Amino acid sequence: MAETGAPEEIQVYRATWVMPITSDPIYDGAVAVKGDSIVAVAPFDKVSDAFPGARVIDFQDALLLPGFVNCHSHLEYACFRGLIDNHNFGPWILEFIGFKARLNGPDYAASAYLGAAECITSGITTVGDAMYSGESLKAIRQSGLRARAYQEALGIDDAHLDDTMARLSEKLDELREQTGDLIEIGLFPHATYTVSASLYRAIAEYARERGMMVASHVAESNEETIYIRSGTGMLALDLREKVGWDHLSRQPFGVTPVKYLQQWNVFGPDFMAVHCVHVGPRDIDVMASHDVSVAHCPKSNAKLGCGIAPLPALLEAGMRVGFGTDSPASSNIMDMFGEMRTAIFLHRGVRRDTRVLNAADCVLMATLGGARAMRMDDRIGSLEPGKQADMIAVDIKFNHFTPVHDPYSALVYGANQEDVFFTMVDGRVVYDRKVLKTLDNEKMTADALEVKNKLRS
Amino acid sequence: MAETGAPEEIQVYRATWVMPITSDPIYDGAVAVKGDSIVAVAPFDKVSDAFPGARVIDFQDALLLPGFVNCHSHLEYACFRGLIDNHNFGPWILEFIGFKARLNGPDYAASAYLGAAECITSGITTVGDAMYSGESLKAIRQSGLRARAYQEALGIDDAHLDDTMARLSEKLDELREQTGDLIEIGLFPHATYTVSASLYRAIAEYARERGMMVASHVAESNEETIYIRSGTGMLALDLREKVGWDHLSRQPFGVTPVKYLQQWNVFGPDFMAVHCVHVGPRDIDVMASHDVSVAHCPKSNAKLGCGIAPLPALLEAGMRVGFGTDSPASSNIMDMFGEMRTAIFLHRGVRRDTRVLNAADCVLMATLGGARAMRMDDRIGSLEPGKQADMIAVDIKFNHFTPVHDPYSALVYGANQEDVFFTMVDGRVVYDRKVLKTLDNEKMTADALEVKNKLRS
Numbered sequence: 001m002a003e004t005g006a007p008e009e010i011q012v013y014r015a016t017w018v019m020p021i022t023s024d025p026i027y028d029g030a031v032a033v034k035g036d037s038i039v040a041v042a043p044f045d046k047v048s049d050a051f052p053g054a055r056v057i058d059f060q061d062a063l064l065l066p067g068f069v070n071c072h073s074h075l076e077y078a079c080f081r082g083l084i085d086n087h088n089f090g091p092w093i094l095e096f097i098g099f100k101a102r103l104n105g106p107d108y109a110a111s112a113y114l115g116a117a118e119c120i121t122s123g124i125t126t127v128g129d130a131m132y133s134g135e136s137l138k139a140i141r142q143s144g145l146r147a148r149a150y151q152e153a154l155g156i157d158d159a160h161l162d163d164t165m166a167r168l169s170e171k172l173d174e175l176r177e178q179t180g181d182l183i184e185i186g187l188f189p190h191a192t193y194t195v196s197a198s199l200y201r202a203i204a205e206y207a208r209e210r211g212m213m214v215a216s217h218v219a220e221s222n223e224e225t226i227y228i229r230s231g232t233g234m235l236a237l238d239l240r241e242k243v244g245w246d247h248l249s250r251q252p253f254g255v256t257p258v259k260y261l262q263q264w265n266v267f268g269p270d271f272m273a274v275h276c277v278h279v280g281p282r283d284i285d286v287m288a289s290h291d292v293s294v295a296h297c298p299k300s301n302a303k304l305g306c307g308i309a310p311l312p313a314l315l316e317a318g319m320r321v322g323f324g325t326d327s328p329a330s331s332n333i334m335d336m337f338g339e340m341r342t343a344i345f346l347h348r349g350v351r352r353d354t355r356v357l358n359a360a361d362c363v364l365m366a367t368l369g370g371a372r373a374m375r376m377d378d379r380i381g382s383l384e385p386g387k388q389a390d391m392i393a394v395d396i397k398f399n400h401f402t403p404v405h406d407p408y409s410a411l412v413y414g415a416n417q418e419d420v421f422f423t424m425v426d427g428r429v430v431y432d433r434k435v436l437k438t439l440d441n442e443k444m445t446a447d448a449l450e451v452k453n454k455l456r457s
Numbered sequence: 458m459a460e461t462g463a464p465e466e467i468q469v470y471r472a473t474w475v476m477p478i479t480s481d482p483i484y485d486g487a488v489a490v491k492g493d494s495i496v497a498v499a500p501f502d503k504v505s506d507a508f509p510g511a512r513v514i515d516f517q518d519a520l521l522l523p524g525f526v527n528c529h530s531h532l533e534y535a536c537f538r539g540l541i542d543n544h545n546f547g548p549w550i551l552e553f554i555g556f557k558a559r560l561n562g563p564d565y566a567a568s569a570y571l572g573a574a575e576c577i578t579s580g581i582t583t584v585g586d587a588m589y590s591g592e593s594l595k596a597i598r599q600s601g602l603r604a605r606a607y608q609e610a611l612g613i614d615d616a617h618l619d620d621t622m623a624r625l626s627e628k629l630d631e632l633r634e635q636t637g638d639l640i641e642i643g644l645f646p647h648a649t650y651t652v653s654a655s656l657y658r659a660i661a662e663y664a665r666e667r668g669m670m671v672a673s674h675v676a677e678s679n680e681e682t683i684y685i686r687s688g689t690g691m692l693a694l695d696l697r698e699k700v701g702w703d704h705l706s707r708q709p710f711g712v713t714p715v716k717y718l719q720q721w722n723v724f725g726p727d728f729m730a731v732h733c734v735h736v737g738p739r740d741i742d743v744m745a746s747h748d749v750s751v752a753h754c755p756k757s758n759a760k761l762g763c764g765i766a767p768l769p770a771l772l773e774a775g776m777r778v779g780f781g782t783d784s785p786a787s788s789n790i791m792d793m794f795g796e797m798r799t800a801i802f803l804h805r806g807v808r809r810d811t812r813v814l815n816a817a818d819c820v821l822m823a824t825l826g827g828a829r830a831m832r833m834d835d836r837i838g839s840l841e842p843g844k845q846a847d848m849i850a851v852d853i854k855f856n857h858f859t860p861v862h863d864p865y866s867a868l869v870y871g872a873n874q875e876d877v878f879f880t881m882v883d884g885r886v887v888y889d890r891k892v893l894k895t896l897d898n899e900k901m902t903a904d905a906l907e908v909k910n911k912l913r914s
Contacts, residue, residue, distance in 0.1 A: 305805050305811040349807075
């Protein structure tokens with residue numbers, strides 16, 4: 001119990017289980033919210049005594065917890081879900097680039113609105129979004145999500161480095177004018193096979209000068225390792241041909257993607273490495289020693305045949321790791337519940353040991369862990385007095401939740417995005433009893449079908 | 458189009474997508490049902506022309522497909538979900554046995570009713586249920602599910618073999634009197650570490666004489682392999698102590714569990730091997746050559762730290778493989794959608810190749826493949842004229858299904874048990890617009906909470 005305020009300003013949210021994350025679940029718990037902040041988290045009777053006359057919203061058979069922090073997605077690609085399901089990473093990215101060329105700015109915007117809506121309805125309150133067109137910023141802003149919107153950068157030809165940086169800088173200035181209080185702009189050099197060493201360095205320097213955060217796809221696929229280590233494979237040949245880059249810097253670097261990036265001075269606490277599937281113990285040491293954080297995307301990595309990131313080793317090394325759903329183009333849906341349990345099945349299945357990961361570990365990673373990975377844990381990630389009021393309620397009335405022996409278990413093994421019925425970001429209710437409060441579902445669906453037709457034409 | 462009947466007897470079910478399994482999905486399709494059978498599966502306009510005046514139930518934005526065939530579960534253990542989530546198989550089974558001792562017949566019945574309800578609400582129309590107490594037969598019968606209800610048998614002490622078989626025979630006679638048209642009784646010798654070779658043989662002989670089907674847990678855990686191969690490990694020591702068997706036949710057999718069972722003449726087309734995690738190429742050859750079928754339970758195997766069954770190799774060997782959810786005591790929920798996508802993530806992740814399994818493969822395994830594994834494919838598993846009307850409708854209106862590029866993809870990557878809103882078994886509607894028609898949800902929930910309290914006491 002932190003403070004008492006004027007009762008009329010306080011809203012008390014009550015549920016069978018409140019899961020603060022930083023302390024044990026509270027049976028018949030409540031969270032008191034004032035404005036954009038949490039002011040109390042405790043058993044309902046205590047909260048009720050502290051704020052007599054406050055408005056009480058009783059969710060009954062529900063789990064009340066911090067909103068999920070989705071460290072990595074591409075909202076613009078929501079309309080691509082299910083379009084290319086059965087290709088390995090290399091052929092997948094080639095085909096994906098072909099489909100991308102069919103869409104224009106408004107199409108990407110339509111797709112991003114759908115993606116932002118899915119975040120809200122699936123209980124994601126903060127998203128790390130890698131923007132290709134930059135269109136998703138509008139969708140994020142209108143939706144009311146909290147976000148770090150990273151502008152993607154690509155460029156392999158150093159002859160155009162200055163141009164690339166000038167355009168990027170201009171784009172970033174433009175984007176910064178469109179953010180509200182809840183959105184921060186970051187930088188996203190796409191990957192080792194689409195961004196030159198010089199561009200990586202220039203971006204890292206630019207970001208550090210301005211206190212901006214950087215993220216990048218790192219060690220996602222075997223194709224990437226082959227390209228960096230040996231200068232060959234399909235990323236050196238087919239991809240270059242596909243995107244029409246005539247400057248083919250195919251010299252082998254002879255190292256892993258992580259070691260390669262280390263040379264260009266991009267690693268630091270402001271850098272998030274997305275994926276990290278193809279990393280060995282020494283790569284992990286390097287990243288851990290630079291306090292690099294990781295976005296773990298188990299579904300995307302498995303579905304694309306990339307493999308399974310060594311999550312237990314990343315955690316053992318003390319790295320800050322959160323979950324990313326990746327884009328619906330690879331993982332089809334942005335369901336953090338699915339990411340959590342898939343991580344458990346993958347890592348327990350491979351290690352043949354249940355001790356590597358449990359439901360509580362996953363819920364921590366999906367909330368406070370993600371907030372730490374994004375360096376936002378001073379504001380979000382747990383239900384504690386003083387933190388911003390980002391929280392969700394999950395319905396546990398369905399018969400497959402009966403009985404609840406443990407709320408972490410019910411959440412991770414039993415729930416999915418459709419059980420979320422209430423989403424609050426920064427004290428604002430953006431989803432209530434399964435109704436979107438900030439976005440027009442009908443319009444989004446109609447727009448998405450138009451995008452679909454373009455993709456299928 | 459198979460036959461035309463009196464229009465007043467025909468019900469036509471229409472949906473955006475009808476998925477017959479044995480042929481391509483039909484956009485704006487329909488299924489005509491007469492009594493307990495399917496009489497037509499075709500585009501809606503054709504079905505409509507063939508049966509003018511027939512009652513049309515239009516599901517609109519939905520997928521209509523055969524009900525799932527869940528090859529392996531233990532409905533009696535529904536109340537155990539989430540009770541023991543973080544133990545490896547060996548310690549898990551020890552603790553599980555301890556919890557089981559707290560329950561009596563009516564408790565198992567209450568738990569089985571909850572399990573039967575979950576099957577129906579999650580789109581399972583046929584279940585292969587391994588019964589410990591035998592109580593789940595009532596629940597299955599009242600629910601209206603189609604089932605093979607296997608009576609479990611345990612016994613390691615051959616001095617009591619005749620008694621065990623006599624009691625088993627008596628129990629089976631009793632059970633057979635309680636079945637209706639949709640339930641068949643089978644035999645389930647529990648596992649290699651709880652059933653002696655002589656008892657396996659006696660059961661196989663008994664079953665063959667009566668044309669009954671047999672299933673058994675086979676090669677589930679590393680502990681089982683150690684026990685059979687070396688006569689030691691925790692199944693030889695702790696488990697025996699726990700269950701109080703003083704006859705400890707701990708001699709090492711020096712072979713794998715599959716090779717061990719092969720010696721006792723139990724394998725044949727009437728035998729289903731559940732799990733098959735710890736099987737090598739020669740084990741697979743043995744099983745394939747005897748036309749043994751397999752229940753693949755990817756979630757349970759991974760969650761218990763048992764490992765990942767070599768599904769691609771089982772399928773390459775031409776074995777009949779279906780999915781099993783296993784019991785909620787291990788996998789928490791009986792969601793076939795989760796089993797399908799978990800299988801894709803596990804096998805693609807481990808093999809680093811998308812070609813090992815896709816969504817259509819999984820839907821086939823979850824329906825007709827399961828029916829083949831249970832030797833019921835003459836009646837169920839696909840939507841075809843002449844087959845029994847076992848079918849489900851899945852809602853695809855939620856925004857994470859938008860847009861649908863491919864119905865198989867939407868079903869496997871996007872849907873889960875809560876999207877099922879209609880379940881028909883043998884032409885009877887047992888779940889309609891998310892309302893259970895044969896079971897009392899309120900009573901089940903109350904009973905389950907009593908069982909929970911016993912388990913937690």
